[in-house]
Structures are given as C-alpha cells and as structure tokens.
Amino acid sequence: AQSVAQPEDQVNVAEGNPLTVKCTYSVSGNPYLFWYVQYPNRGLQFLLKYITGDNLVKGSYGFEAEFNKSQTSFHLKKPSALVSDSALYFCAVSPASGTYKYIFGTGTRLKVLA
C-alpha cells in the first residue's frame, strides 16, 4: 500500500535556529511531492512542490525542501525559524498516474520557542 510518513508528531526548535520537518514516502513511480502548512481553524496553505529537476526546492516564507530519491524522502527545511512558523505541517504525495488524489502524511506540529 502506498503511504506517506511524518515520523515526528511534534518538532520543537528555538527561534533563529534551523528547522527540519521530515517526510518519507512509499509510492510507486515518480510521484509529485508537496508541503502544506495549516494554522488553527484554517485550511492548508501551499508551501512548495517537487516535480522534477533540482533536488532542493525553494518555496514560500523562506522554506525549502530537499528531495532524495534513493531515500524516498522530502524533508522540509528553513535556515532560521520564526515564532510565527509555529503551525501544523503536512507532506502530501500525488502519484504520477491515476487520479489527482493526495496521500497525506499524519502531520507534524512545529513549535518555535522564543
């Protein structure tokens, strides 16, 4: 079965420090990969995507993500965390064939401490 894993329920990081939110996937073929952020009582906001090309993808609000095909990972990163980055982050994978459905990870709550 195809799946997406976010192994950490919560990540705590001090403001100004780099952050990483992990995502690995088990999806056949060459899927498309996405990161979203969710603030309380809001929908999901798109951060970035990997389709093809450079393994390091830059997105909104200073976030970037590193695609590693051999490890089937797509970790979200930011060089310097802000308190306002505190939110729930979701990794999503869209298989390259079939429907447009996403396979979501379980989400990681990021807490940036002042």
Add this chain to the structure above:
Amino acid sequence: GAVVSQHPSWVICKSGTSVKIECRSLDFQATTMFWYRQFPKQSLMLMATSNEGSKATYEQGVEKDKFLINHASLTLSTLTVTSAHPEDSSFYICSASDRKGRNQPQHFGDGTRLSIL
C-alpha cells in the same frame, strides 16, 4: 491567484437538520474538487472526489447518501450533510485542482467547522 473560498466558516445546528457547505474557486476553473474531513489533531481524511458534471467518487466507508456532493459548475462544488447528528461534527475542508495537470498543487479552502447539537 488560485483562491478557494469555502462558506460558511462555522455552523451550529440541531440534530436532524441538513447543512450545505459551498466551495468556490474564485480565479480559476476547477475540474476536480476534493472534500476532506479532519478530526482534532489528525490528518485530513479524503471523503470524496468531485468532478464537474459527473457523479462524485466516494472513498470507502463514506456514506454517499449522508454526504451529498454536487459539482454543477467549474467553480462551485457543494457538500450537503443530510440529517446531521453529533457524530458528524467535524472540520470539513475542500480543495480544488485546475485543469492544468496533476503537477499543480491543490488549493484549499479555509474549512468549515460544523457542530451538531
């Protein structure tokens, strides 16, 4: 660009009533819309995929007679929770995908908090 508007944001109603939630793509045409349900501190659960002009495709375990989906135009999909009961209380989120392809991100509405008394 790529704005999805979901209405209402909050709704409280009595058990047994029906509730309609609207999802509109404001600046693009959405051939496909998705309806999700999110429980507290959990991920999104896909309920159904809504295609313009055709019947929705429901995920396993989702009652199609309970959750009626209509996608009558390229900019509007509706979810009607029929004869709602307290266990239907949840956060419902829609998303939309434009016709440009699967490598384009889904764009999400801000969700609807449904509380059934």
